Amino acid sequence: MKSRRSGSSGVVRSPLETGSQSQAKRDALPSVAGGRLQTYDPAGDNVRRFLELLAGRLTRPLTVSLTACVHCGLCAESCHYFLARPDDPTMTPVWKADQIRKVFKRHIDWTGRILPWWVKAGSVHDDEDLNRLKNIVFGSCSACRRCTYNCPMGVDTGLLVRFTRGLLTELGVVPEGVFNVSRDQWETGNQMAVSEQDYLETLEWMRDEVRAELGDDKVDIPIDRPDCDILYTINPREIKFDPRPIAQAAKIFHVAGESWTLPRWGWDQTNFGLFSGDDRLGAWVARNVYEAAERLRAKRIVISECGHGYRSTRWEGYTWAGFDQRVPTESVVVTLKRHLDQGRISVDPSRNAEGVTFHDSCNIARSGDLVEEPRDVLRRVCSDFREMTPNRRENYCCTGGGGLLSMAEYRPLRLEVAKIKAEQLRATGAKYVCTMCHNCIDGLNDVIKHYKLPMKVVQVLELVSKALVLPEKGGRG
Amino acid sequence: MSDMLRLIENEVQLAALAFLGLVYIVRLIWIFRFASRKERTFAAGSQGAGIRRSLANIAMPWAMESTRKDPWLYAQFVVFHLGVAAAIAATFIIPYAPHVFEIRAVVLLFQAVIGAAFLAGVLRLVRRLVNPVLRLISSADDYVSLVLMILFFAAGFLAVPNDIDRAEWPLIAFFGLTAFFLVYVPFSKISHYLYYPFTRFYLGRTLGHRGAIPQGTRPMSPGKDNERTSRPKGDPR
Amino acid sequence: MPFIEIEGRRIEINEEGFLARPEEWTEETARLLAKAEEGLDDLTESHWAVVKFIRDYYLEKNLAPMVRKMCQATGFTLTQIYDLFPSGPAKGACKVAGLPKPDGCV
Numbered sequence: 001m002k003s004r005r006s007g008s009s010g011v012v013r014s015p016l017e018t019g020s021q022s023q024a025k026r027d028a029l030p031s032v033a034g035g036r037l038q039t040y041d042p043a044g045d046n047v048r049r050f051l052e053l054l055a056g057r058l059t060r061p062l063t064v065s066l067t068a069c070v071h072c073g074l075c076a077e078s079c080h081y082f083l084a085r086p087d088d089p090t091m092t093p094v095w096k097a098d099q100i101r102k103v104f105k106r107h108i109d110w111t112g113r114i115l116p117w118w119v120k121a122g123s124v125h126d127d128e129d130l131n132r133l134k135n136i137v138f139g140s141c142s143a144c145r146r147c148t149y150n151c152p153m154g155v156d157t158g159l160l161v162r163f164t165r166g167l168l169t170e171l172g173v174v175p176e177g178v179f180n181v182s183r184d185q186w187e188t189g190n191q192m193a194v195s196e197q198d199y200l201e202t203l204e205w206m207r208d209e210v211r212a213e214l215g216d217d218k219v220d221i222p223i224d225r226p227d228c229d230i231l232y233t234i235n236p237r238e239i240k241f242d243p244r245p246i247a248q249a250a251k252i253f254h255v256a257g258e259s260w261t262l263p264r265w266g267w268d269q270t271n272f273g274l275f276s277g278d279d280r281l282g283a284w285v286a287r288n289v290y291e292a293a294e295r296l297r298a299k300r301i302v303i304s305e306c307g308h309g310y311r312s313t314r315w316e317g318y319t320w321a322g323f324d325q326r327v328p329t330e331s332v333v334v335t336l337k338r339h340l341d342q343g344r345i346s347v348d349p350s351r352n353a354e355g356v357t358f359h360d361s362c363n364i365a366r367s368g369d370l371v372e373e374p375r376d377v378l379r380r381v382c383s384d385f386r387e388m389t390p391n392r393r394e395n396y397c398c399t400g401g402g403g404l405l406s407m408a409e410y411r412p413l414r415l416e417v418a419k420i421k422a423e424q425l426r427a428t429g430a431k432y433v434c435t436m437c438h439n440c441i442d443g444l445n446d447v448i449k450h451y452k453l454p455m456k457v458v459q460v461l462e463l464v465s466k467a468l469v470l471p472e473k474g475g476r477g
Numbered sequence: 478m479s480d481m482l483r484l485i486e487n488e489v490q491l492a493a494l495a496f497l498g499l500v501y502i503v504r505l506i507w508i509f510r511f512a513s514r515k516e517r518t519f520a521a522g523s524q525g526a527g528i529r530r531s532l533a534n535i536a537m538p539w540a541m542e543s544t545r546k547d548p549w550l551y552a553q554f555v556v557f558h559l560g561v562a563a564a565i566a567a568t569f570i571i572p573y574a575p576h577v578f579e580i581r582a583v584v585l586l587f588q589a590v591i592g593a594a595f596l597a598g599v600l601r602l603v604r605r606l607v608n609p610v611l612r613l614i615s616s617a618d619d620y621v622s623l624v625l626m627i628l629f630f631a632a633g634f635l636a637v638p639n640d641i642d643r644a645e646w647p648l649i650a651f652f653g654l655t656a657f658f659l660v661y662v663p664f665s666k667i668s669h670y671l672y673y674p675f676t677r678f679y680l681g682r683t684l685g686h687r688g689a690i691p692q693g694t695r696p697m698s699p700g701k702d703n704e705r706t707s708r709p710k711g712d713p714r
Numbered sequence: 715m716p717f718i719e720i721e722g723r724r725i726e727i728n729e730e731g732f733l734a735r736p737e738e739w740t741e742e743t744a745r746l747l748a749k750a751e752e753g754l755d756d757l758t759e760s761h762w763a764v765v766k767f768i769r770d771y772y773l774e775k776n777l778a779p780m781v782r783k784m785c786q787a788t789g790f791t792l793t794q795i796y797d798l799f800p801s802g803p804a805k806g807a808c809k810v811a812g813l814p815k816p817d818g819c820v
Contacts, residue, residue, distance in 0.1 A: 060511040061679035068672035071619050073610045074543040074550075082610075089610040098614055110504075111618070111664040119666075120616035150543035152535055152554075153669060154676035198780050205782050209791070241781055241804040244792055315687060318517040325518045369521040369688035393692060394542055408815065411729040412716075445801070 009090040010081070010416075012139045014409040016040065016131045017176040024183055031186035036280060039179075040172030046127050051107055053167045054100075058108070061156065062163055066104045068153045069094065075157065078150035080396050081140055084417035091140060091417075093147035093157040099136050100164045130173045137164045138175050139410035142401035143275075144362040149393060161402075166277025174276065177406035181272050182281060189288060190268035192236035202239045203262065206247040210254070213247075214470065219254045221246070224296060225261035230335070231298035232262050233269035233289050233313065235306045235438045245304060248465035249332060255468060256344040258335075260302075266292030269303045270438075271312030274363075275403030279320045286317025293327055301329040305459050307361035307401070307437030311368055331364070333374050333436055333460050340380055347467040352382040355430035356463070359388065359444060360395040361437035374436055374460055381467035388428045396421050398435070400443020415450045422451035432458050482645050485652045486572040493659035500663040501671065508675065520686050527685010531677040553597040560594020561626075563587050564633040568655045571639055571648065578639045587637045595630035598623060622667050629654045720750045732808075732815045739769070739812030748810045752799055761798055761810075763788045768811040778808050 021039040024032045031037040040046075058066075073094060076082050081091040089095055098120070105112030105121035112121030124130055145158035168174060169182070184193040200223065207221040222228070230253075238246050253260050266288035273282025293301050303313050314329045339345045358378060365371050371392045378385050388395070399418040404410055425433060425447065433444055433455055444457045516524075538544040538551045567587060570577045578584050602623050605611045632654055635647035662668055684690045717726045717734075723746060726734040731751055733739055744765055748754040754761070767787045771779040781803045785792055799806030809815075 058511055060508060060513045060675070061683075063508060063511045064672050064675040064679065068669055068676045070666050070669045071611065071614050071616070073608060073614070074547075076610050077546065078543055087609075089613040092610050092614075094610070094614055118616065119618045120614075148680070150541050152541070152544065153673055154531060154534065154680045156676070156680055194780075198782070202780070202782050205785075239780070242792070242802060243781060244796075315518055319514055323517065328519065366689065367687070371692075390542065393689065408729050442805075445805075449801075 075147040080420040144397035175407040190236040222261040230260035234304045248461040263292035269309040283320035287321040307363035311363035346469040349383040357428040357430040359435040398440040398443030493656040522688030528681040530691040531681025557597040563590040598627040
């Protein structure tokens with residue numbers, strides 16, 4: 001057994017930074033002035049508001065997750081934070097959940113109100129306590145829900161973490177990166193403050209690149225075309241940093257003879273409301289997509305490869321927005337699978353000859369439905385596909401989930417605990433790790449770089465695009 | 478049989494049980510006052526299958542990494558809770574069907590189960606005291622509940638022979654502890670068995686709806702639309 | 715503040731590996747960052763064309779340029795930019811150009 005030294009807690013001691021919040025107030029940004037995006041008020045009675053929000057927002061599933069924990073500790077070894085720091089009990093899901101559970105026990109539950117010490121009920125007393133809570137629920141957890149799947153009682157710690165984040169977000173007690181991205185998504189409709197001009201120009205640019213590659217001027221990336229089969233929605237990262245997936249999708253859709261369009265507004269399938277716990281933001285962003293589909297009478301919404309975007313747009317967004325689903329909403333990987341199943345595209349797996357392993361994204365595998373679909377596609381476009389262990393719903397988080405990539409102050413801890421992921425990746429011996437999530441790309445890239453793994457991260461679209469057998473010139477296309 | 482024993486194994490039990498029932502009714506009303514949001518998306522699986530799979534989870538140790546990794550701990554869980562079942566059964570058998578415990582084999586069986594549970598309880602207490610994670614999170618309720626259960630098993634082990642001519646004190650101790658538990662349990666973590674159906678129902682319903690569970694039995698999304706399992710509007714679930 | 719040590723020189727970087735004080739950037743810093751963070755032993759003229767464009771854009775607009783602008787200005791395709799900077803335009807080229815890390819999940 002490792003040494004019994006009482007190591008210091010890994011919880012990051014990051015102060016509350018409100019520089020960009022102050023700037024946003026000075027600039028009188030519409031989302032702030034309109035009360036949609038909350039900022040921190042140092043003179044406010046934040047503790048009282050916190051407790052009111054806690055009481056007011058509890059749902060039945062949350063309440064029973066708070067009461068049902070028996071402190072058995074089985075969740076501890078399911079969490080990569082604790083596995084990488086086994087001498088640090090503050091890295092366990094149960095301890096993290098207890099930080100909000102104890103407040104619930106103190107103020108809302110029964111026994112804890114009368115005899116708090118008996119059940120370890122406790123409260124938050126000042127803004128510093130709130131800040132400490134912020135560091136725990138934003139900085140020591142990627143909300144990957146691996147603990148949820150390993151709890152004998154069915155306590156959903158991942159959900160409790162998101163819930164707590166939502167309370168803090170409403171008070172502006174958030175890491176600065178969380179505020180910045182929320183602000184950008186409120187103000188511009190997308191997470192990376194991409195302007196409409198940038199968006200349209202990038203789409204034109206990718207269209208031109210695909211035309212050049214295929215030697216076909218009929219290739220198009222339509223915008224706001226009505227009555228299509230597919231409304232394609234993307235991650236702003238594809239505009240700002242790496243538009244190659246747009247070109248890959250356009251190429252494949254063209255060859256498959258797909259009838260598709262992107263919307264001029266409502267094209268961002270990502271949703272920071274999932275990470276910040278802000279249902280208001282979540283609702284607005286998701287609704288933009290759903291209404292775009294209605295406006296354009298699209299028959300289906302397709303979501304480019306993004307884990308949290310898939311979970312938000314396919315599943316949670318409809319609940320947040322109070323919007324009954326009307327058209328099928330699917331991941332582009334399912335669209336690709338359909339193309340393959342229907343023979344609309346031909347692929348040659350020898351084009352992806354080197355070892356490829358698949359990383360299941362938490363928001364897709366544990367909070368969603370797609371584990372076999374990407375494998376089905378990958379087996380058709382790669383000739384050396386290998387599973388990592390564990391995989392599917394038992395896979396480890398890429399370590400960059402939950403919005404952690406936007407929170408610089410938690411990066412050292414994140415990279416430290418990523419050693420679990422690094423070992424898992426290394427054991428596959430694969431050259432490529434494929435993932436259906438943009439966040440995972442960056443999370444895994446950070447792991448690969450930090451632990452010097454000889455691997456590259458790819459997405460399904462890229463592998464399909466590489467394996468795509470183009471129809472003969474003069475034929476269909 | 479002394480008056481005290483007769484009272485404690487019957488009237489006192491019934492009163493305590495009634496108290497437990499009453500508090501549980503209020504507790505359930507309290508739980509149901511919290512809202513539950515309705516599902517608005519097309520299904521990719523089955524809510525019912527998810528709920529069933531989720532409820533059955535505790536009986537499927539191979540299905541979770543945490544229980545797979547430590548089969549010994551799972552075995553302790555089984556033994557401990559079998560002891561609970563046996564001990565509770567005994568609190569009804571002794572006053573209302575005492576002839577059952579005139580059969581020596583039955584008494585030995587109950588003692589074996591309760592005795593094993595006693596040992597499991599002791600091991601669990603050791604674990605709770607020694608494991609740094611559990612030490613950090615455990616409350617007085619956690620410790621006291623476990624210690625009392627261990628004493629309860631000890632008393633049960635001694636009480637089950639129901640030899641009132643030899644000594645009544647094991648039975649008095651046993652039923653005294655039972656009565657105490659009935660009053661204490663609704664305010665303690667021991668009520669986790671009341672919450673288990675709820676956590677499992679809600680988790681199972683959501684993950685079942687999304688096709689996340691049960692694993693391996695859902696066919697892949699077909700080549701066509703993913704609405705083949707959608708529920709018609711107005712479906713109450 | 716963490717730092718990287720390369721060729722006997724110390725460069726202060728923030729937690730993400732980006733230059734801690736962007737205003738202290740020099741061409742020598744770029745060369746060292748490229749070596750340490752991107753594994754590039756040498757920066758060719760093509761590399762410098764990209765870096766210079768990014769740096770000038772940032773100094774003028776206090777923003778990281780969109781990838782398209784990078785490609786337009788330098789005449790490289792996106793694939794070529796990825797060939798030059800394996801970590802890509804944001805985490806590779808912008809880092810070497812001494813920019814602070816761009817916001818958002820990236």
